[in-house]
Amino acid sequence: MVTLTQLSLHNEQIKLDALIDKGLDRQKAGDLVTAEKLFRSALSLKPDSADANHFLGLVYYSSGKVAEAEKFLSRAFEIFPKSPDITANFALFLASKGDVTGSIAVFKKAIQLRPNDPQLFNDLGVQLRSHGMLEEAEKYFRLAIKFGKGHFNPWYNLGNLLLSKGEFCGALEAYKKAMSICPNNPDVAVNLGIVLVHLGSYKEAQSLLENTLRNIPGHAGLLNNLGILHRRRGELIKAQECLEKALGISPNQPDVLYNLGQTLCANNNIVSGRKHLRLAVDSNPHFTKAFWGLHLTLPLIYNCEDQIIEERERWKAGLGEVVGNIRLNTQAEIQNALETISELTNFLLPYQGREDLEIQKIYGNLISRIATAAFPQHTPSANLKPPKRQKPIVVFASSHFRRHTVFNLFSAWIMELPKAEFEVHALSIGQHNKKEVNKLKAAGVVVHTDCITLKSQIMRLSKLEPDVLIYTDIGMDPLTQVLAGLRFAPLQCAAWGHPVTSGMPGIDSFLSSELMEPPKGDNHYSEALVRLPGLSINFERPDVQVEKISAHGAPVFFCSQSLFKISPVQDRFFAELLADFSKAKLRFIEHDNVHITRAFVSRLTSVFKKYQVSFADRVEMCPRTSRRGFFELHSDTTLVLDSFRWSGGNTNLEALALGVPVVTLPGSLMRGRHALGMLTALDLPDLVANSGDNWVEIAIALAKDHSWRTNIRWQIVQRSQKLFGCNLWFDDLRAHLRAQTN
The missing domain is CATH 3.40.50.11380 (Rossmann fold)
Structure with missing residues (x-):
C-alpha cells in the first residue's frame, strides 16, 4: 500500500524530471534564459538534486558566468561523485579555468567510473600534456586510440605531443592517421607539413601545404609553415612573403611573429627582425625560442667595426638575460628549452673575429645544463667505462x-x-x-x-x-x-x-x-x-684541370670567401689595392641570399667612394656556381686574397691545387691562420703579411711582377704534396686515441 508521503515524493519527482527535461530542451534550443529558470525551479523543489545542479552549472558556463558555474558544478559533484557525466564535466570545467592539477585528479576519477571511454582518455591526455607530463599523456592518448577506433582527436593530439618531443617519425604516423579520418582538416595539414620539413621531405611538405592552401586560402597556420619550409630551404624571400601574409591574417600569433623575425634577421634586416621577436615575446612571455632569438640574434653583414663592438656587447648582455631567465623546474620548461637549443645556435658569433673563450664557456655550460636536464643519465661529469x-x-x-x-x-x-x-x-x-x-x-x-x-x-x-x-x-x-x-x-x-x-x-x-x-x-x-x-x-687533391688564360692583362684579384666572413676592417685595403691599378678587377662570389649580397655591396661601395674607386666598374660579383664553375673562376685569377680574421680553408686549398697564389694576413686565432698553415707547409713566407698595409704591398708586388708570380706558381705545384695526400697527422691522432682507450 502506497502512503501519502510516498505518493507526494513520487509526484515531486515527476515534476522535477519534467522541469529538468524542459530545461534540457530549452538548453539544446539555445534558450539559456528559460533553461536557467527551469533548472532553478527544479532546484527549489529539490536543492540536493545532482542533475539540476549539474545542468544549471552547465547553463551558467555556456553563459560565461564562471563563478556561478563553479558553484553548481562542484555541488553536483559533491552530491553524486559516482556519476561519470557529472565527474567528466566538472573535470572539463576545472581545465577550462586553468586548474590543471584539479582537472587531472577529477578526470582520473571519471575514468574509474567509465574505464573504457576514449573521450575521457583523450581529455585527460590533453590536461597531462599541458602540465608537462608528456609520458603519461602519451599513454592516455594511446588508450583513447585503442578504445576509440576511428576517433580523430586522439591521433591528432598524439601527433602534437610527439612533435613537441621531436619524435618526428611517430608524429608523422599519427598525423597521417588523423588525416585519413578527417582528410580536409587544415590543422592536421599545418602540423604534418612541419613534421615533413623536420624530416627533410621538403617536396612532400610543399605539395601538402600548397594543395591545402588552394582549398583553404588565407589560412595563417598553413602560410606560417610554408614560410618555415622556404626558410629551411634557404628561400628567404619566399619565406618572408608567406610569413608576412600569415601575419596579416593573424597579427598577434607568436609563432608567426617569431618565424618572421628570424627570417628578417637572416635577410640582414636585424632591426625589423628584432622588433618582431620582441612582439613574439610580448605576446607569449614563456616563448623561450623567441626570447633567445631576441637576445642572441646577430647580423650576417656588419656595416663597420663599431657595429661589431656594439653587437658584441649586446650579445653578451643578452646571454646574461638568457642565463638569468632559464627555468628547468618542470618537464614543460625543460622541453621548451630543449626545443630552443635544438633549433638555435651561436654560429655567427665567432665571425666577429674576437677571442670567445669566456663567453663560449658560459654558452656551452648553458647548453649542457639544458641537455642534461632533458637527459640526466648522460651528464657530462659521468665516469663512463665502456665494456671490454x-x-x-x-x-x-x-x-x-x-x-x-x-x-x-x-x-x-x-x-x-x-x-x-x-x-x-x-x-x-x-x-x-x-x-x-x-x-x-x-x-x-x-x-x-x-x-x-x-x-x-x-x-x-x-x-x-x-x-x-x-x-x-x-x-x-x-x-x-x-x-x-x-x-x-x-x-x-x-x-x-x-x-x-x-x-x-x-x-x-x-x-x-x-x-x-x-x-x-x-x-x-x-x-x-x-x-x-x-x-x-x-x-x-681536386681531380680537375683548368685552362689558364693569359695573365698579361690587368690583374684579377679573387676573394672567394663567404661574404659574411669578410670583416669591415678589410674593406679599405681592398680599396687601396684597386686604387693602385686603374683597370684591375676584384672578384667576389654572391651569397645565395640577395639581401646579404646587397648589404655587402652597399658597405664596400661606401668605402670605395672614399678612395675614388668605382665599385660598379671594378668589382665583379659572381653568381654562385658548381664546383667546376668555381674552379674555372680561377682560370684568369692573378692571385687569391684571403679574408682577414677568418681565413679560408677548403677554398684556399682548392686555389693552391690549381697553382694560384694566396696572399694572407694571419690573425691571432686559429680560425684566422688557415692560409698561414698552408703557406708555411709550402715554405712560401713571402705571401704572408704582417699588417694590412703589408698585405696590400705583397698583393701589388705579386700582381706587377709576372716573373715572381710564375716562380711562385711553380713552387706551389712542385711542393703540393705537402698539402695533398699528406699523412703527417696520422700517427699522432692514432696515438692520442690509443692512449685514451688504453
Whole structure:
C-alpha cells in the first residue's frame, strides 16, 4: 500500500524530471534564459538534486558566468561523485579555468567510473600534456586510440605531443592517421607539413601545404609553415612573403611573429627582425625560442667595426638575460628549452673575429645544463667505462656527410684510421649524400644514417657505448650542440670544422693543426688542445684541370670567401689595392641570399667612394656556381686574397691545387691562420703579411711582377704534396686515441 508521503515524493519527482527535461530542451534550443529558470525551479523543489545542479552549472558556463558555474558544478559533484557525466564535466570545467592539477585528479576519477571511454582518455591526455607530463599523456592518448577506433582527436593530439618531443617519425604516423579520418582538416595539414620539413621531405611538405592552401586560402597556420619550409630551404624571400601574409591574417600569433623575425634577421634586416621577436615575446612571455632569438640574434653583414663592438656587447648582455631567465623546474620548461637549443645556435658569433673563450664557456655550460636536464643519465661529469672488447669503438658525429667543406677536410680521419685497431663508426646527425656515405662504407666504416631525430641519435650512441666520440663541427648544427652538451664516451673531442672552442664541459680535447695554431693557442680553448702535425688533415687533391688564360692583362684579384666572413676592417685595403691599378678587377662570389649580397655591396661601395674607386666598374660579383664553375673562376685569377680574421680553408686549398697564389694576413686565432698553415707547409713566407698595409704591398708586388708570380706558381705545384695526400697527422691522432682507450 502506497502512503501519502510516498505518493507526494513520487509526484515531486515527476515534476522535477519534467522541469529538468524542459530545461534540457530549452538548453539544446539555445534558450539559456528559460533553461536557467527551469533548472532553478527544479532546484527549489529539490536543492540536493545532482542533475539540476549539474545542468544549471552547465547553463551558467555556456553563459560565461564562471563563478556561478563553479558553484553548481562542484555541488553536483559533491552530491553524486559516482556519476561519470557529472565527474567528466566538472573535470572539463576545472581545465577550462586553468586548474590543471584539479582537472587531472577529477578526470582520473571519471575514468574509474567509465574505464573504457576514449573521450575521457583523450581529455585527460590533453590536461597531462599541458602540465608537462608528456609520458603519461602519451599513454592516455594511446588508450583513447585503442578504445576509440576511428576517433580523430586522439591521433591528432598524439601527433602534437610527439612533435613537441621531436619524435618526428611517430608524429608523422599519427598525423597521417588523423588525416585519413578527417582528410580536409587544415590543422592536421599545418602540423604534418612541419613534421615533413623536420624530416627533410621538403617536396612532400610543399605539395601538402600548397594543395591545402588552394582549398583553404588565407589560412595563417598553413602560410606560417610554408614560410618555415622556404626558410629551411634557404628561400628567404619566399619565406618572408608567406610569413608576412600569415601575419596579416593573424597579427598577434607568436609563432608567426617569431618565424618572421628570424627570417628578417637572416635577410640582414636585424632591426625589423628584432622588433618582431620582441612582439613574439610580448605576446607569449614563456616563448623561450623567441626570447633567445631576441637576445642572441646577430647580423650576417656588419656595416663597420663599431657595429661589431656594439653587437658584441649586446650579445653578451643578452646571454646574461638568457642565463638569468632559464627555468628547468618542470618537464614543460625543460622541453621548451630543449626545443630552443635544438633549433638555435651561436654560429655567427665567432665571425666577429674576437677571442670567445669566456663567453663560449658560459654558452656551452648553458647548453649542457639544458641537455642534461632533458637527459640526466648522460651528464657530462659521468665516469663512463665502456665494456671490454677486442677493438675500441670510435664514433665520428657530423651533420655534413655530404659534399661540404667539413667532409672534404676530415673524411680522411674517418677512412684512414686503422680498422684493425679501431671499430670506426660515422653517425649522421643531419643531411647526408649517398656518394659520400658509400665512400665511408668502402673504407670499412659503419655508417648510421637512420637516426633522424635527437632521441634516436641519443639512443644509438647509448647503445654503441663508444670509447671515443669525435664531433667534426660543433656549433654549425643545433642537434650537434645538444649532443655535445652530454657525455656518451670517456673521451669526447671536437675537430676544427667550426674552429672555435665549444666551451662545453663534456668536450675533453680540441683536435687542431700545429701549423695553424698560434704559440699560446692553448689559452683559447676550454678543451685540452691537441696540435696534430702539419695541417692535421689529408685533403684530397681536386681531380680537375683548368685552362689558364693569359695573365698579361690587368690583374684579377679573387676573394672567394663567404661574404659574411669578410670583416669591415678589410674593406679599405681592398680599396687601396684597386686604387693602385686603374683597370684591375676584384672578384667576389654572391651569397645565395640577395639581401646579404646587397648589404655587402652597399658597405664596400661606401668605402670605395672614399678612395675614388668605382665599385660598379671594378668589382665583379659572381653568381654562385658548381664546383667546376668555381674552379674555372680561377682560370684568369692573378692571385687569391684571403679574408682577414677568418681565413679560408677548403677554398684556399682548392686555389693552391690549381697553382694560384694566396696572399694572407694571419690573425691571432686559429680560425684566422688557415692560409698561414698552408703557406708555411709550402715554405712560401713571402705571401704572408704582417699588417694590412703589408698585405696590400705583397698583393701589388705579386700582381706587377709576372716573373715572381710564375716562380711562385711553380713552387706551389712542385711542393703540393705537402698539402695533398699528406699523412703527417696520422700517427699522432692514432696515438692520442690509443692512449685514451688504453
